[in-house]
Amino acid sequence: MEMFKYSKRVPKDGSDAVGEILKAAADPKIISFAGGLPAPELFPxxxxxxxxxxxxxxxxxxxxxxxxxxxxxxxxxxxxxxxxxxxxxxxxxxxxxxxxxxxxxxxxxxxxxxxxxxxxxxxxxxxxxxxxxxxxxxxxxxxxxxxxxxxxxxxxxxxxxxxxxxxxxxxxxxxxxxxxxxxxxxxxxxxxxxxxxxxxxxxxxxxxxxxxxxxxxxxxxxxxxxxxxxxxxxxxxxxxxxxxxxxxxxxxxxxxxxxxxxxxxxxxxxxxxxxxxxxxxxxxNDIEKHIEKISQLYGSRKKLMTDNIKKYFPKNVKFSDPEGGMFLWVQVPGVKDTTKLFNMCIKHNVAFVPGVPFFAGAEIPGSFRLNYSNMKEDQIEVGIKRLASAIKEVLSEQTVAVNK
Ligand SMILES: Cc1ncc(COP(=O)(O)O)c(C=O)c1O
Missing domain, CATH: 3.40.640.10 (Type I PLP-dependent aspartate aminotransferase-like (Major domain))
Known part of the structure; x- marks a missing residue:
């Protein structure tokens, strides 16, 4: 029962799943690939x-x-x-x-x-x-x-x-x-x-x-x-x-x-x-020159991220390799519960946005979004290594659960 007579437009449960994720990821110990912010060092x-x-x-x-x-x-x-x-x-x-x-x-x-x-x-x-x-x-x-x-x-x-x-x-x-x-x-x-x-x-x-x-x-x-x-x-x-x-x-x-x-x-x-x-x-100002600077920085951060994904993630993990923008998408075959993976990542001090809120219908399990535009180079390798460990741990826990 709502406290006040809200319109049907207001979400019933009042929860903010993404807000909760970003809050969890805000801990300074955590390397967060969860946000979606541009690189502030390039603001003119x-x-x-x-x-x-x-x-x-x-x-x-x-x-x-x-x-x-x-x-x-x-x-x-x-x-x-x-x-x-x-x-x-x-x-x-x-x-x-x-x-x-x-x-x-x-x-x-x-x-x-x-x-x-x-x-x-x-x-x-x-x-x-x-x-x-x-x-x-x-x-x-x-x-x-x-x-x-x-x-x-x-x-x-x-x-x-x-x-x-x-x-x-x-x-x-x-x-x-x-x-x-x-x-x-x-x-x-x-x-x-x-x-x-x-x-x-x-x-x-x-x-x-x-x-x-x-x-x-x-x-x-x-x-x-x-x-x-x-x-x-x-x-x-x-x-x-x-x-x-x-x-x-x-x-x-x-x-x-x-x-x-x-x-x-x-x-x-x-x-x-x-x-x-x-x-x-x-x-x-020459906006095209400014955009070129942004594109170069994001391109090099994206490459660092995909190079490290290739190096550390299990080989069957699928990931997009964007030619622009700020995000890439990962899908880990075999992961049944993305929230479990997210919680494991938090334990390993790394974060992403789980795929669930991006689906209007059924979710594709094991999928999540990584941001590279707002991530310093030295953090990318460390963060992806932590993510790889969390993925491996969740997959092995699942195998143990199935074998019990
Ligand atoms: C796909 C997409 N559309 C729209 C927006 C809204 O952007 P803004 O309101 O800052 O123009 C965003 C922001 O991240 C976005 O990712």
Whole structure:
């Protein structure tokens, strides 16, 4: 029995599984691969300080005033140009809405498209906060299987025949959180075509696409969209700094205007000052050079992690080998209870995020996410060695239990 008369939207048990995991991992003895933070040593603090000073000098009064719900025009122009150059998305400032973190786009899209009982397709596994958002709007989930190349569009078509009522599909096609997998261009094109054919919206979430340290850039799903069924979203969190809380959505004019109305009810507009500062930062600095620095650092940390996984983990352990982003995904065959493995890891002073919260449906046991972007080089080898010992201990305990 709840103490107060909450809406159905509020999770019943009030528990925060991920919060508990991060709390356990926060012990300074523990090497934690659990978080999902960018490397703070690359935040361009001096350049942001200069951009801030310049904004106060040149546009102080406008930047401190209320602003437009769609966002500061100069920033939307900056976004439109970069989206064309980088993603092949032909757009203009009218079709762009600046959001309070890209997380807000997930929420507003949920609010705009999901009524209680509506069907939402997600990848299996997917970004856990998206599951929480869609759940809060009463979504029923269908999980679309993945392989090393992301969401399987053949499996998607099967699922569509079974669930033609689907209204929304959520995908992270580049260096997915949690798996690090990337969907190739042919699947992206197929997805855009299926969205038109079966008349459902695609929410293409691309926070990590810029952080590529190997392989070739793949065009966005949005660049294949001819019917307006794709909503594209991204963020300044990974290429600049997450504390700014600025992201954006690009969509068909009707959709973006509806999202903007909902945004206005949520928070009137995103931080005006932060928007002016980011637009100024882009004017004064070479963002591509900055992104290259981030990509190089994450690439070398990823390599260190996979080299050590190959060296210390049991040989049958599967792991993704991402070409960008911040995460890789491990699956240990034979592990029946990932929570048991997590607890064993805590005993060995190392942590990860267990796979369970990333699944909207049934979990694939023995799977977990590792973060490498926020991990110092000297900690990676030690942490992976500890993880290997914990895995071996859990597997041998299980064998003993079976043989009893
Ligand atoms: C897949 C994905 N989408 C969205 C977000 C939200 O990011 P932000 O609100 O900082 O833009 C994150 C954050 O880690 C993420 O991993």
């Amino acid at each position: 603090v001096a350049e942001m300080k200069k951009a801030t000073d310049d904004v106060y000098d040149e546009n102080g009064k406008e930047a401190l005033q209320y602003g437009s719900a769609k966002g500061v025009l100069k920033l939307r122009k900056t976004i439109a140009k970069r989206m064309l150059d980088r993603e092949g998305i032909k757009t203009d400032p009218d079709h762009i809405m600046v959001s309070t973190g890209s997380e807000q786009v997930i929420d507003l899209v949920g609010k705009a498209f999901i009524d209680s009982g509506d069907t939402v397709f997600v990848e299996q596994p997917t970004y856990l906060c998206a599951i929480d958002v869609f759940k809060s709007y009463g979504a029923k989930f269908v999980s679309v299987p993945m392989d090393d190349d992301g969401m399987r569009t053949d499996a998607l078509e099967e699922a569509l025949k079974e669930h033609p009522e689907v209204k929304l599909l959520y995908t992270v096609p580049n260096f997915q959180n949690p798996t690090g997998r990337t969907m190739p261009a042919d699947r992206r094109e197929a997805l855009a075509k299926l969205a038109e054919k079966y008349d459902f919206m695609v929410l293409e979430d691309n926070p990590y696409g810029d952080i590529r340290f190997a392989g070739e850039h793949v065009p966005s799903v949005k660049s294949f969209d001819k019917s307006g069924h794709v909503i594209y979203m991204s963020t300044f969190s990974k290429i600049l700094a997450p504390g700014l809380r600025l992201g954006w959505a690009i969509a068909d004019l009707d959709v973006i205007n509806k999202l903007t109305v909902l945004k206005q009810s949520a928070d009137l507009h995103s931080d005006n000052l932060a928007q002016y500062i980011v637009a100024k930062f882009f004017e004064e």
